[in-house]
Amino acid sequence: MKNFDINEDPHRRFxxxxxxxxxxxxxxxxxxxxxxxxxxxxxxxxxxxxxCYLCPGNVRANGVSNPDYKNSFVFDNDFAAMKxxxxxxxxxxxxxxxxxxxxxxxxxxxxxxxRHDLTLPEMEVADIENIVKTWQKEYTDxxxxxxxxxxxxxxxxxxVMGCSNPHPHGQIWAQSSLPxxxxxxxxxxxxxxxKNQKTLLEDYVQAELKAGSRIVIENDHFVALVPFxxxxxxxTMIVSKRAISKITSFNAEEVKAFAKxxxxxxxxxxxxxxxxxxxxxxxxxxxxDGFDHPEWHFHxxxxxxxxxxxxxxxxMVGYEMMGESQRDITPEKSAEILRQQSEVxxxxxVK
Amino acid sequence: MKNFDINEDPHRRFxxxxxxxxxxxxxxxxxxxxxxxxxxxxxxxxxxxxxCYLCPGNVRANGVSNPDYKNSFVFDNDFAAMKxxxxxxxxxxxxxxxxxxxxxxxxxxxxxxxRHDLTLPEMEVADIENIVKTWQKEYTDxxxxxxxxxxxxxxxxxxVMGCSNPHPHGQIWAQSSLPxxxxxxxxxxxxxxxKNQKTLLEDYVQAELKAGSRIVIENDHFVALVPFxxxxxxxTMIVSKRAISKITSFNAEEVKAFAKxxxxxxxxxxxxxxxxxxxxxxxxxxxxDGFDHPEWHFHxxxxxxxxxxxxxxxxMVGYEMMGESQRDITPEKSAEILRQQSEVxxxxxVK
Ligand SMILES: O=P(O)(O)O[C@H]1O[C@H](CO)[C@@H](O)[C@H](O)[C@H]1O
Ligand SMILES: O=P(O)(O)O[C@H]1O[C@H](CO)[C@@H](O)[C@H](O)[C@H]1O
Numbered sequence: 001m002k003n004f005d006i007n008e009d010p011h012r013r014f015x016x017x018x019x020x021x022x023x024x025x026x027x028x029x030x031x032x033x034x035x036x037x038x039x040x041x042x043x044x045x046x047x048x049x050x051x052c053y054l055c056p057g058n059v060r061a062n063g064v065s066n067p068d069y070k071n072s073f074v075f076d077n078d079f080a081a082m083k084x085x086x087x088x089x090x091x092x093x094x095x096x097x098x099x100x101x102x103x104x105x106x107x108x109x110x111x112x113x114x115r116h117d118l119t120l121p122e123m124e125v126a127d128i129e130n131i132v133k134t135w136q137k138e139y140t141d142x143x144x145x146x147x148x149x150x151x152x153x154x155x156x157x158x159x160v161m162g163c164s165n166p167h168p169h170g171q172i173w174a175q176s177s178l179p180x181x182x183x184x185x186x187x188x189x190x191x192x193x194x195k196n197q198k199t200l201l202e203d204y205v206q207a208e209l210k211a212g213s214r215i216v217i218e219n220d221h222f223v224a225l226v227p228f229x230x231x232x233x234x235x236t237m238i239v240s241k242r243a244i245s246k247i248t249s250f251n252a253e254e255v256k257a258f259a260k261x262x263x264x265x266x267x268x269x270x271x272x273x274x275x276x277x278x279x280x281x282x283x284x285x286x287x288x289d290g291f292d293h294p295e296w297h298f299h300x301x302x303x304x305x306x307x308x309x310x311x312x313x314x315x316m317v318g319y320e321m322m323g324e325s326q327r328d329i330t331p332e333k334s335a336e337i338l339r340q341q342s343e344v345x346x347x348x349x350v351k
Numbered sequence: 352m353k354n355f356d357i358n359e360d361p362h363r364r365f366x367x368x369x370x371x372x373x374x375x376x377x378x379x380x381x382x383x384x385x386x387x388x389x390x391x392x393x394x395x396x397x398x399x400x401x402x403c404y405l406c407p408g409n410v411r412a413n414g415v416s417n418p419d420y421k422n423s424f425v426f427d428n429d430f431a432a433m434k435x436x437x438x439x440x441x442x443x444x445x446x447x448x449x450x451x452x453x454x455x456x457x458x459x460x461x462x463x464x465x466r467h468d469l470t471l472p473e474m475e476v477a478d479i480e481n482i483v484k485t486w487q488k489e490y491t492d493x494x495x496x497x498x499x500x501x502x503x504x505x506x507x508x509x510x511v512m513g514c515s516n517p518h519p520h521g522q523i524w525a526q527s528s529l530p531x532x533x534x535x536x537x538x539x540x541x542x543x544x545x546k547n548q549k550t551l552l553e554d555y556v557q558a559e560l561k562a563g564s565r566i567v568i569e570n571d572h573f574v575a576l577v578p579f580x581x582x583x584x585x586x587t588m589i590v591s592k593r594a595i596s597k598i599t600s601f602n603a604e605e606v607k608a609f610a611k612x613x614x615x616x617x618x619x620x621x622x623x624x625x626x627x628x629x630x631x632x633x634x635x636x637x638x639x640d641g642f643d644h645p646e647w648h649f650h651x652x653x654x655x656x657x658x659x660x661x662x663x664x665x666x667m668v669g670y671e672m673m674g675e676s677q678r679d680i681t682p683e684k685s686a687e688i689l690r691q692q693s694e695v696x697x698x699x700x701v702k
Contacts, residue, residue, distance in 0.1 A: 001436075003440075009436070014451070016447070027434075031430030035510060083378075087354070088355060096554070099365035154670060161669070173670050181673060182673075211449070280668045282669055283673075319505060321652075
């Protein structure tokens, strides 16, 4: 019998945002790896690629030419997962097992830069500010459409994350329903707010700042941290200090501070394994259903798959799919490692 | 305005086992793919590999030699995610955000065969029966340990599923808590049983047999089907027709019938893309907490990542992680394609 040591002993942690547990196995990071290695492309890209369907002036699959854009550029996804068509539908309530509903939505692609060879960490803060403003415009425009109640802004970066084009871009899927993960978060935020008259993340950020051990970067308006309940090895979350429910409520200073922390965090990621660090990121914020959402608190998730090096990732497979998410290194250790990374990008440091 | 056509229009489907929705985009299967291709090994393996730590007689990382086993062989995982140590722990209930609990558990590896080069679809039904009996024994032995309340039997097959050794094997993670996914299923099964005095899956299987369109294989005791709410392109579930709560309640005929359907299903999988088909599979069954579980109904999930070919998989990334699971081909179409596959393995057909 020994006393519980959270840095050494296997344990479960609770995620109050979605009410789920994660299994943490600190000692397991030492196990050898003989499994699959990812191939990470190290070729340097041209500033402009004539075969890229996202570069300015080029023609897309549907025959339309991209404009000669200078900052960011947004267009409707040619292979959208949802359609805008209105569908006539009568719900058959007798179907206990075969419950289905049509879903209306719009998918857009957001090019972050006309430059084919740049990623977020290599852009100027002013350019990232431009992306933030584009996200604000899209959240407003899409959110104003009558049947759109949720706007999901996200980025898949790197081929290991299913991204098929290295040209820097993200996506937006806007739709009538709250997606499953967002609905879970919504319910938790709502319950907390109703009880405490404060947002869950407002109090959480304060508790994390006090604890210190999971903070990666802090500025006047935002904190980047490894959540206590993170499932991916180097998962992080950027949270606003103020209880801001949506990106369109940022003031000018907050837009700047957010752009800056985005750059700092992604530089640290790239420096970690000296590679263009793959991840899926996404913003969670208030639904666009026309109601006020004082319970919502802006945050952005980063889910990177890498665990040990540029080529060895964490597989979320058998146990994780059937049982629950499992991690091999503590969030505190990951935060420490990320904190130690330089804020100068390894590529520019080499020069 | 048009009438809803479930085979053509984007829609969401509801999974009553875990109370979550999935987004279905039937039209999207047509989009071109320029992304990452998996490397699938086609080299033929030796019957015995002197460097394999799972082959009979070989020495493992910890210096222990494997016995000269003839059927299946079980040992404690040398790099277990949980430990058996009893931990002294006082819960700090004031921690709203930092909730953690030590977790006790045992991880085992189950070698399916002494042959390095065989996989389930290539084994004799009698050999698979042996594996089923091994699972029964492990469920009993582990379940009898006082602090073990859940026994998760699973297999990661293929390097794309994080499996680092092609020697046919699965794993068992047994632990004190119900893992997140199992707890969700448990709650749904319990609510249904309390209301209907029948198991949810008993009624579901009957509804599916009546509908017919999602059935892949049926025998006297089991059905293999693509669930109405499947998230992976070729996801399937093997369900017992009778309400059996756990693998140890199978009668002799059911053991045979289960072994047989396992072989048939995995042959169809291999034949689909003429490859050793990767997947994670896992058995969901009653907790081993000492209580009766009439609400539980034995089922086995198969989550295969492939979508279009032996090298192109479905990526569950940005939208799927932030929003909800999304699929590009309807479950009915997948079931049809699987049904059409021969029950003779492509390798033996070639000979
Ligand atoms: O124990 P293994 O086979 O080395 O590990 C594999 O399966 C485990 C259980 O699903 C996962 O946690 C690992 O990420 C995966 O690589
Ligand atoms: O739209 P893309 O970039 O082709 O597709 C990528 O992102 C989507 C949204 O996360 C996923 O559904 C796809 O599986 C993935 O390949």
